[in-house]
Amino acid sequence: MVEQxxxxxxxxxxxxxxxxxxxxxxxxxxxQSGILNIFIKHTSAAITINENADSTVRxxxxxxxxxxxxxxxxxxxxxxxxxxxMPAHLKSSIIGQSLSIPITNSKLNLGTWQGIYLCExxxxxxxxxxxxxxxx
Amino acid sequence: MVEQxxxxxxxxxxxxxxxxxxxxxxxxxxxQSGILNIFIKHTSAAITINENADSTVRxxxxxxxxxxxxxxxxxxxxxxxxxxxMPAHLKSSIIGQSLSIPITNSKLNLGTWQGIYLCExxxxxxxxxxxxxxxx
Amino acid sequence: MVEQxxxxxxxxxxxxxxxxxxxxxxxxxxxQSGILNIFIKHTSAAITINENADSTVRxxxxxxxxxxxxxxxxxxxxxxxxxxxMPAHLKSSIIGQSLSIPITNSKLNLGTWQGIYLCExxxxxxxxxxxxxxxx
Numbered sequence: 001m002v003e004q005x006x007x008x009x010x011x012x013x014x015x016x017x018x019x020x021x022x023x024x025x026x027x028x029x030x031x032q033s034g035i036l037n038i039f040i041k042h043t044s045a046a047i048t049i050n051e052n053a054d055s056t057v058r059x060x061x062x063x064x065x066x067x068x069x070x071x072x073x074x075x076x077x078x079x080x081x082x083x084x085x086m087p088a089h090l091k092s093s094i095i096g097q098s099l100s101i102p103i104t105n106s107k108l109n110l111g112t113w114q115g116i117y118l119c120e121x122x123x124x125x126x127x128x129x130x131x132x133x134x135x136x
Numbered sequence: 137m138v139e140q141x142x143x144x145x146x147x148x149x150x151x152x153x154x155x156x157x158x159x160x161x162x163x164x165x166x167x168q169s170g171i172l173n174i175f176i177k178h179t180s181a182a183i184t185i186n187e188n189a190d191s192t193v194r195x196x197x198x199x200x201x202x203x204x205x206x207x208x209x210x211x212x213x214x215x216x217x218x219x220x221x222m223p224a225h226l227k228s229s230i231i232g233q234s235l236s237i238p239i240t241n242s243k244l245n246l247g248t249w250q251g252i253y254l255c256e257x258x259x260x261x262x263x264x265x266x267x268x269x270x271x272x
Numbered sequence: 273m274v275e276q277x278x279x280x281x282x283x284x285x286x287x288x289x290x291x292x293x294x295x296x297x298x299x300x301x302x303x304q305s306g307i308l309n310i311f312i313k314h315t316s317a318a319i320t321i322n323e324n325a326d327s328t329v330r331x332x333x334x335x336x337x338x339x340x341x342x343x344x345x346x347x348x349x350x351x352x353x354x355x356x357x358m359p360a361h362l363k364s365s366i367i368g369q370s371l372s373i374p375i376t377n378s379k380l381n382l383g384t385w386q387g388i389y390l391c392e393x394x395x396x397x398x399x400x401x402x403x404x405x406x407x408x
Contacts, residue, residue, distance in 0.1 A: 002171075002271075004240060033274045035171075035274075035307075037171055037238065039237065040247075041247030041250060042249070043186045043249050043250055049365070050315045051315045054350055059349055059350075060349055060358050063347065068340075069200070076196050080190075089186055089193055089197075090196075092186065093185070094230055097250075100309050104276060109313070111315070114369075117365075129247065131245050135171060135407055138306050173307055173374065175373065177386060179321065213332055214329045225329055226333065229321070232320075236372055267381050269374045
């Protein structure tokens with residue numbers, strides 16, 4: 001069985017954001033077991049899982065990725081859309097845009113410390129569209 | 137329901153290549169909704185999604201990853217297969233070899249700017265084998 | 273159809289470990305075709321696929337990622353759990369915690385040189401919990 005919903009996430013500022021509840025609150029009743037796939041329909045944002053407790057983790061993510069791929073990189077050829085654009089594309093493919101999470105006992109089967117992150121790489125990314133597919 | 141096909145991609149030169157049409161043109165009629173998984177059966181190539189319009193994005197990807205993991209890295213121990221081999225393995229796991237895309241209304245539900253990239257990390261990677269699995 | 277099992281991997285030392293057999297030996301009879309998803313329920317470890325023959329590849333992975341994100345990074349704010357903790361979180365999201373592999377002819381359809389890696393990023397990560405979901 002397949003169930004699918006589209007979610008529009010409101011604009012988030014550049015950075016890594018814990019959105020587990022934003023996702024879970026919009027889900028239909030989940031099947032007993034299966035897979036939930038989260039797919040973000042953009043090339044300058046990403047979806048990942050990481051530590052759900054201490055916000056300094058998310059801040060360190062932002063700092064690390066800005067140092068790894070600085071906005072100020074001089075040799076980028078793709079720079080017509082702003083100096084945060086090409087770094088955003090690279091970060092998006094490094095982290096990834098598609099995430100599959102097991103469903104067990106009609107719940108997302110995340111580990112104790114796992115939360116879902118929206119990774120917003122643009123300074124003004126605006127609203128983000130996500131497709132959620134539930135396979136069972 | 138599961139449908140599965142094997143695709144042999146012809147040899148692509150080292151770099152990032154937009155292959156959305158190469159993939160879509162070989163697909164059977166897709167189900168109303170579901171997930172399409174693309175899996176590349178190699179450890180020196182990868183599959184990702186990124187910007188589908190401006191080829192400078194793909195060129196900047198190639199330059200960035202070559203700077204992140206230079207072929208000239210002197211401390212690699214695994215170098216018997218050429219100096220592009222160990223960088224290729226690392227890039228392959230950073231980008232990833234398995235990609236799941238939602239199917240909606242019998243089409244790949246990609247965002248406006250999203251295209252599928254073959255990431256060829258070897259100088260002479262040759263033909264690449266891909267398994268596509270459609271779940272519905 | 274969905275089948276799901278939980279696996280507890282014994283403690284592995286920090287590094288990249290080939291666990292294809294550890295996984296395959298615990299699987300139930302696989303369906304004719306489908307997808308097998310491996311999900312690690314932690315934020316300081318990861319699952320990937322890479323070269324299954326030469327152990328120097330795994331050693332070079334460990335060295336590369338330790339150079340990319342050194343334990344000694346001075347500017348991390350999240351450091352209360354040890355200096356290997358924040359690097360582990362970053363590596364976990366760069367490599368990824370969820371991996372989908374095609375099943376063909378009731379076997380994992382891996383390429384000739386592909387093996388499944390457990391990426392253990394903590395000095396003392398202990399036992400790791402994995403959820404395996406089989407969709408067919």
